[in-house]
Amino acid sequence: MVAVAQHPNIELVTYAEVSKISGYIGNFQVQIKKKAKYVDWDACTGCGLCTEKCPTKKLKDEFDLGMGLRPAIHKLFPQAVPGKPYIDAGNCRKLTEDKCGVCEKICPVGAIRFDDQDQYLDYEIGAIVMATGYDLFGWEEAYGEYGYGKYPDVISGLHFERLVSAGGPTQGHIRRPSDGKEPKQVAFIKCVGSRDDTKGKSYCSRACCMYTAKHAYQVKTKIEDSEAYVFYMDVRTAGKNYEEFYQRALNEGATFIRGRVSKIYPKGDKLVLKSEDTLIGRPIEVEVDMVVLATAMVPSQGSLELAKTIGFSTDKDGWYQEAHPKLQPVETFSAGVYLAGACQGPKDIPDSVAQASAAAVKVCGLFSKSELATEPMVSEVDMGKCSGCALCVPICPYNAISLKEIQERGGHGHGPFTRMVAEVNSSLCQGCGACIPACRTAALNLKGYTDEQLVSEVDALCL
Amino acid sequence: MKQSLKLAGPSAAEKEFISRIEEAAETDIKLCYQCGKCTAGCPAAFAMDSPPRQIIRYLQLGLVEEVMGAESIWICATCETCSARCPRGVDIASLMDACRREALAAGKIRDKKVAVFNEAFLNGVKNFGRTYEAGLLLQHNLKTMQPFKDAELGLPMMKRGKVSILPDRIKGRDQVKKIFQRIETMGRE
Amino acid sequence: MPLGYYPGCSGEGSGIEYKMSTEKTAEMLGIELKELEDWNCCGATSAHNTKQLLALALPARNLAIAEQMELKTVLAPCAACFSRHRAAEIKAREDEALRSKIEGIIDMEFKASSHTISVLEWLAQDVGIEKIKEKVKKPLKGMKAACYYGCLLVRPQEYTGFDDNEDPQSMDKIVQATGAQAVDWAYKTECCGAALATSRPEIGAKMIYEVIENAREAGAECIVTACPLCMLNLDMRQAGAEKQYGVSLNMPVYYLTELLALAGGYSQEEVGIPRHFVEAGLYLNTLPAKAAQMEAEEAAKQAKAGKKGAAKAADSEEDTEAKQKKIEAMIKGFQKNPDKMALRLIKDEERAKILAEIVVSDEKKINKLAELMVSDQEKASKAAEAYVNGELKKREK
Known part of the structure; x- marks a missing residue:
């Protein structure tokens, strides 16, 4: 990330959102909203004094998924790029009650700006690469048999990652969230929300089998005399050296039990899991100290709205739709918009990097040309018939139709006048034909499938 | 094996x-x-x-x-x-x-006790229109060769007024019997 | 509007307390129960274990009777009766051919237009928690109950369509409305064994034992249920489970409606408590003492918190008093020794002198500066600088 930030040809805009997009391939107009940070990052040296002195210390840290605490002014996480803090406006005493202001006084370079505002910047953009990643499935709302989230020691895989991370809330020591003790028996349940048609998603989240094997290995190696139980339906280790990685976890002593867990309930300060070892065909019960759920990946929050704003399609589960599952994995149906990483579908790091490289090359390929070839089957407006009613404009899923002004000669007593007609942008139009039935005056026709051509076909066959 | x-x-x-x-x-x-x-x-x-x-x-x-x-x-x-x-x-x-x-x-009754319970239950309903609990327990015990099963509960039940010796017959018990008969003549569902 | 009432076969037999207490509860709530005329057994589990059509036809006759009596809603307190009637209603509504087949079998007109409800739906939805609270005369404070829903009140969700099937809350809310405490526990919806406890007692005993044991571990002192078969298993067959496991459980079990009627002022005899197998009256008698103890503990806590709160208030009172004194001291300081005070606020000597000059005659400014010096030194300095700037500007003119 640091290399990206320092590269002369890359402008890294963080803590920002895309607020408006219009245009089409090669000619996008993008407006970016840079959210108010209340810290001047040009002046800030990242010394961290403000974070130390901020009196509002006991806020739940979102990066640590609520397991740690942070102050109102803080760096998102230790390795953030740029490594500079921002103020959480909703919890800052100065910004909400006009009290305190300690950070401003303490800052040796005077970088605090309480009067900061959101900034809107406009950019001319040639191509867009979507890399919005994923979020985790909200299992607490769906899985009542696992406690609906009321047992503090039943956590998700991402929570576990924060526990084992040296920069996390426990400095890398695996501890139970309830009492801070080291767990001796840890259970891992896979496919929570994945491959579950009734409560979750029907797809497989791809990365969980590997990271669960990793977690089980970490428990066995970091905690002495520990037990790691992994409840699985399958172990999907299809990548290079993945099977060997899983075997390593088994060799280290992790117990893999083939069976889903039906219920988790507390017994004293432990948790009881009811499952079945389907390989021996007997129901089993296990008492453990902590349970880690490998939850499903879902498209990141806000990604659906972003797709609508930009104007490309998503699939039945909300993942960004690739133009062809085999032959065009990084392109969308909207020319100029490319996909990289988990936003297109659940995947792990090697696949994300490979996709990102592919998307980058596609963009380079695009920019190396001055002209673009597209499919000829696009809609066309006969301006003589178009009444300018604009019914077709909102129907187009690719935002390819817009109204333009044309000059008319006039006649029958009145002089020249202007009126609005529809115009199809042939580089955006995908030839789906949705606009055709919307046109009341039959001014729209799909090239290659015009009304006259279709009628002739019917005549040839039926008459 | x-x-x-x-x-x-x-x-x-x-x-x-x-x-x-x-x-x-x-x-x-x-x-x-x-x-x-x-x-x-x-x-x-x-x-x-x-x-x-x-x-x-x-x-x-x-x-x-x-x-x-x-x-x-x-x-x-x-x-x-x-x-x-x-x-x-x-x-x-x-x-x-x-x-x-x-x-x-198909007559493949692996657990006679459960089958007999159901049969006894439904017999009571067929004949009287309602469950005849005492008759059900008696039939079940006898047919499964457990004459003294739950015997220790019999007297306490009676003391608490929780079991009637005689069945509760409804007026429309013939209608109920006919329901059973019609279904039987229909054969397999 | 009277509520259709299907008492169920166990009502006169093993589940007599349920019938008694349900009727008393209805009386207490001012609801008229209209018993279905000449109703028949719903078939319970035995029917659907034997012949599917029988399992639908038997309850259908009752529903047809309800239609004849123009009763739109029918209360079926027994969970199994409720489940079977709902199954018949829903299946007949979804499948026209099936409905007419059933009509032929029962030889009665059957429109599948009525709606059977369970005791939980009746109390939590139709009657409402607020109305129940109004009718409570003798709150059951001190009771720690585990609300046991069992299977058929919450599953299958396509029939029950009411309350969550993993962590239901309706019975908990009703029990809380009577003043009792509803304990959170994990076996709310675990099967008690149903008919298995009678036909295969050794299997049933394990299931019964686990439910009671889990309730006890969660801190419950009694179990509440809304199903006569669950009651039979947990109450009548508790001794059998104790024998099989060599333990003493001593867990009284109550029907939900028994608790409601008791809270409404009815006596233990009226609702059927003496008919239980596991002694259930003594526990109820201990409740007033438990409630008194709880109230005493709460009062003590409040007093402690009150003292703390009072102490805090006193502190701040002291604070303001002390503050006032400080401010007065400052004012005096300004009056006696303006130069010194000014130097405290402004480092620059020349400017400090100017401040001293301004301040000498201006009481308002002195008060303001004094206040600020006590609360926020920074602001005081700023204010002082501002005064000096103002003065300099004036002088320039």
Whole structure:
């Protein structure tokens, strides 16, 4: 990330959102909203004094998924790029009650700006690469048999990652969230929300089998005399050296039990899991100290709205739709918009990097040309018939139709006048034909499938 | 002894059996991916010879004989926990019910005690229109050769006014009897 | 509008307390129960274990009777009766051919237009928690109850369509409305064994034992249920479970409606408590003492918190008093020694002098500066600088 930030040809805009997009391939107009940070990052040296002195210390840290605490002014996480803090406006005493202001006084370079505002910047953009990643499935709302989230020691895989991370809330020591003790028996349940048609998603989240094997290995190696139980339906280790990685976890002593867990309930300060070892065909019960759920990946929050704003399609589960599952994995149906990483579908790091490289090359390929070839089957407006009613404009899923002004000669007593007609942008139009039935005056026709051509076909066959 | 199974694909009769029970249970056994969650949550699985997941597996392979001869389908209490939690939406409880009905109709009664209980219960309803609890217990005890079962509860029940010696007959008991008869003449559902 | 009432076969027999207490509860709530005329057994589990059509036809006769009596809603307190009637209603509504087949079998007109409800739906939805609270005359404070829903009140969700099937709350809310405490526990919806406890007692005993044991571990002192078969298993067969496991459980079990009627002022005899197998009256008698103890503990806590709160208030009172004194001291300081005070606020000597000059005659400014010096030194300095700037500007002119 640091290399990206320092590269002369890359402008890294963080803590920002895309607020408006219009245009089409090669000619996008993008407006970016840079959210108010209340810290001047040009002046800030990242010394961290403000974070130390901020009196509002006991806020739940979102990066640590609520397991740690942070102050109102803080760096998102230790390795953030740029490594500079921002103020959480909703919890800052100065910004909400006009009290305190300690950070401003303490800052040796005077970088605090309480009067900061959101900034809107406009950019001319040639191509867009979507890399919005994923979020985790909200299992607490769906899985009542696992406690609906009321047992503090039943956590998700991402929570576990924060526990084992040296920069996390426990400095890398695996501890139970309830009492801070080291767990001796840890259970891992896979496919929570994945491959579950009734409560979750029907797809497989791809990365969980590997990271669960990793977690089980970490428990066995970091905690002495520990037990790691992994409840699985399958172990999907299809990548290079993945099977060997899983075997390593088994060799280290992790117990893999083939069976889903039906219920988790507390017994004293432990948790009881009811499952079945389907390989021996007997129901089993296990008492453990902590349970880690490998939850499903879902498209990141806000990604659906972003797709609508930009104007490309998503699939039945909300993942960004690739133009062809085999032959065009990084392109969308909207020319100029490319996909990289988990936003297109659940995947792990090697696949994300490979996709990102592919998307980058596609963009380079695009920019190396001055002209673009597209499919000829696009809609066309006969301006003589178009009444300018604009019914077709909102129907187009690719935002390819817009109204333009044309000059008319006039006649029958009145002089020249202007009126609005529809115009199809042939580089955006995908030839789906949705606009055709919307046109009341039959001014729209799909090239290659015009009304006259279709009628002739019917005549040839039926008459 | 568990012999190895020679799989040759289900026979026509077996296929028909499976489609009958699928229709009766309004569910599709092909959906099951053998995850074991049904067995895991089944409160009676500890007492079953073949846990619920295995019963579905037998059905998937068309091994109807194994299912008909299993005690499991008689032990199922129809608590519906399995169906409620199955990630594929398979209605295992209704399948177990359907298999039990088929086994009863075919005379393959693996658990006589449960079968006799049901029979005694329904006899009371057929004759009197309502459950005749005392008669039910008596019939059940005698037919399963357990004359003194629950005897220690008999007197306390009577003391508490919780059991009537005589059955409660409804006026429309003939109508109820006719319901039973009409269904019997209809034969198999 | 009277509520259709299907008492169920166990009502006169093993579940007599349920019938008694349900009827008393209805009386207490001012609801008229209209018993279905000449109703028959719903078939319970035995029917659907034997013949599916029988399992639908038997309850259908009752529903047809309800239709004849123009009763739109029918209360079926027994969970199994409720489940079977709902199954018949829903299946007949969804499948026209089935409905007409059933009509032929029962030889009665059957439109599948009525709606059967369970005791939980009746109390939590139709009657409402607020109305129940109004009718409570003798709150059951001190009771720690585990609400046991069992299977058929919450599953299958397609029939019940009411309350969550993993962590239901309706019975908990009703029990809380009577003043009792509803304990959170994990076996709320675990099967008690149902008919298995009678036909296969050794299997049933394990299931019964686990439910009671889990309730006890969660801190419950009694179990509440809304199903006569669950009651039979947990109450009548508790001794059998104790024998099989060699333990003493001593867990009284109550019907939900028994608790409601008791809270409404009815006596233990009227609702059927003496008919239980596991002694259930003594526990109820201990409740007033338990409630008194709880109230005493709460009062003590409040007093402690009150003291703390009072102490805090006193502190701040002291604070303001002290503050006032400080401010007064400052004012005096300004009056006696303006130069010194000014230097405290402004480092620059020349400017400090100017401040001293301004301040000498201006009481308002002195008060303001004094206040600020006590609360926020920074602001005081700023204010002082501002005064000096103002003065300089004036002088320039």
